[in-house]
Amino acid sequence: MSLRKLALDAYGRVMDEGGYSNIVLNDIIKSHPLEANDKGLLTEIVYGTIAKRLHIQYQIRPFIRTRLKRWQRNLIEITVYQIIWLDRVPNYAAINEAVKIAKASGGPKDANAINGILRNFERSPRQDANAIKSATKRLSIETSIPEWIIFHWKTHHGIEGARRIAEALDSRPQMYIRTNTSRITRESLLSKLTAEGLEATPSDIHPDAIEVDGDILKSEGYEAGLFSIQDVSSMLVNEALEPAVDDVILDACSAPGGKGLHALEKATSGHVDLSDVHTHKLPLVTQHAKRLGLSNLEVFLADAACDEYPRLYDKIIVDAPCSGLGVMRRKPEIRYERTAEDVEALVRLQLEILSNVKQYLKKDGVLIYSTCTIHQMENENVAYTFKKENDDIEFDPFRLKAFDFEGPYRQILPHEADTDGFFIARFRKKE
Numbered sequence: 001m002s003l004r005k006l007a008l009d010a011y012g013r014v015m016d017e018g019g020y021s022n023i024v025l026n027d028i029i030k031s032h033p034l035e036a037n038d039k040g041l042l043t044e045i046v047y048g049t050i051a052k053r054l055h056i057q058y059q060i061r062p063f064i065r066t067r068l069k070r071w072q073r074n075l076i077e078i079t080v081y082q083i084i085w086l087d088r089v090p091n092y093a094a095i096n097e098a099v100k101i102a103k104a105s106g107g108p109k110d111a112n113a114i115n116g117i118l119r120n121f122e123r124s125p126r127q128d129a130n131a132i133k134s135a136t137k138r139l140s141i142e143t144s145i146p147e148w149i150i151f152h153w154k155t156h157h158g159i160e161g162a163r164r165i166a167e168a169l170d171s172r173p174q175m176y177i178r179t180n181t182s183r184i185t186r187e188s189l190l191s192k193l194t195a196e197g198l199e200a201t202p203s204d205i206h207p208d209a210i211e212v213d214g215d216i217l218k219s220e221g222y223e224a225g226l227f228s229i230q231d232v233s234s235m236l237v238n239e240a241l242e243p244a245v246d247d248v249i250l251d252a253c254s255a256p257g258g259k260g261l262h263a264l265e266k267a268t269s270g271h272v273d274l275s276d277v278h279t280h281k282l283p284l285v286t287q288h289a290k291r292l293g294l295s296n297l298e299v300f301l302a303d304a305a306c307d308e309y310p311r312l313y314d315k316i317i318v319d320a321p322c323s324g325l326g327v328m329r330r331k332p333e334i335r336y337e338r339t340a341e342d343v344e345a346l347v348r349l350q351l352e353i354l355s356n357v358k359q360y361l362k363k364d365g366v367l368i369y370s371t372c373t374i375h376q377m378e379n380e381n382v383a384y385t386f387k388k389e390n391d392d393i394e395f396d397p398f399r400l401k402a403f404d405f406e407g408p409y410r411q412i413l414p415h416e417a418d419t420d421g422f423f424i425a426r427f428r429k430k431e
């Protein structure tokens with residue numbers, strides 16, 4: 001099957017069938033052996049078209065005069081992405097490929113229609129988004145982030161703040177790994193990776209973090225459990241949590257295990273319970289724990305909003321289900337899946353989870369609430385509401401050295417240190 005046809009299938013599975021871009025692409029790459037270059041091009045076309053979809057639709061709208069079938073619309077979108085953003089693909093090649101696919105998928109009529117739209121588009125000047133009067137709509141079209149999200153950011157950060165967030169989330173993410181400090185120091189891991197020919201640099205955002213480039217999963221150190229792949233913003237949960245070596249900790253929304261296993265790498269003579277509401281995700285947690293050589297843990301099914309837990313904890317992590325607007329760089333489709341109404345439902349769930357799990361926190365115990373989103377309602381508002389509704393809970397200031405920060409909660413914006421957008425709040429149960 002041709003590379004563009006694979007891209008079309010992947011794009012359709014994500015945009016029309018709710019697939020996750022990374023999983024869909026991994027499936028396709030596994031079942032269709034491709035050269036490294038082709039893998040790169042396929043990934044670029046699929047991620048790129050998803051990330052630029054609203055802008056593409058804005059550019060192509062004047063050229064579409066009939067109702068298109070989904071696959072036709074998708075084919076036009078992936079081709080327009082190549083025409084606008086991929087210099088290494090000549091326009092005629094991208095259009096010819098699209099016409100071939102249209103002929104094979106529909107027939108000569110479809111091929112003609114697609115050819116007409118794409119050639120018209122190619123030889124016409126691009127639409128100028130500066131002509132859009134509303135600043136919110138303009139930024140939405142420029143960055144392909146839905147208007148309700150831009151509007152929210154504008155309300156809380158001003159239009160220039162919203163632009164900085166949107167543009168940072170439109171950039172390519174830096175890949176980070178987290179040193180498994182229960183097995184190796186960061187310095188030794190850095191030497192190993194460099195000896196394997198990988199590009200690896202210590203990060204100054206977190207002492208366990210290393211910036212990497214290239215196919216890091218190929219490193220021997222991965223199977224040997226010397227590191228995990230994790231964005232550095234997620235590692236900051238550990239800095240806020242400050243796990244002691246013998247702490248008993250609960251990670252109540254744990255899958256696939258990132259934050260809880262990081263805590264366990266520090267609490268080497270303690271214990272961590274890792275639970276999640278989705279049965280199918282639990283094996284992932286167990287596999288990662290095994291790979292990392294961590295054993296003083298229990299992985300189990302629990303609905304953090306209502307279930308009971310088997311013990312009291314020194315520390316609890318609630319890395320809550322959230323709208324995920326901070327991780328758009330890695331999951332570009334997330335921006336189209338969420339609605340303002342989803343946020344209200346998420347806020348209710350977040351508060352239910354916090355109120356339930358705090359019953360299992362020891363007196364003077366620490367509770368961390370985190371999300372990977374940039375939304376005031378799910379972050380600051382949830383933190384304040386939780387504190388207000390629970391007399392036995394108080395804010396507990398923590399430090400984030402790299403951000404020169406001390407306070408009870410912190411929204412990390414993606415342009416501050418080229419990370420995902422993230423939020424952390426710390427509470428303590430009163431004595």
Ligand SMILES: C[S@@+](CC[C@H](N)C(=O)[O-])C[C@H]1O[C@@H](n2cnc3c(N)ncnc32)[C@H](O)[C@@H]1O
Nearest residue numbers: 253254255256257258259276277303304319321
């Ligand atoms: C942001 S993810 C957690 C990521 C994880 N902490 C990590 O660092 O790898 C949120 C998790 O919450 C889980 N979840 C959603 N609703 C839940 C509930 N009611 N109780 C427990 N877990 C829940 C989801 O299955 C998902 O795995």
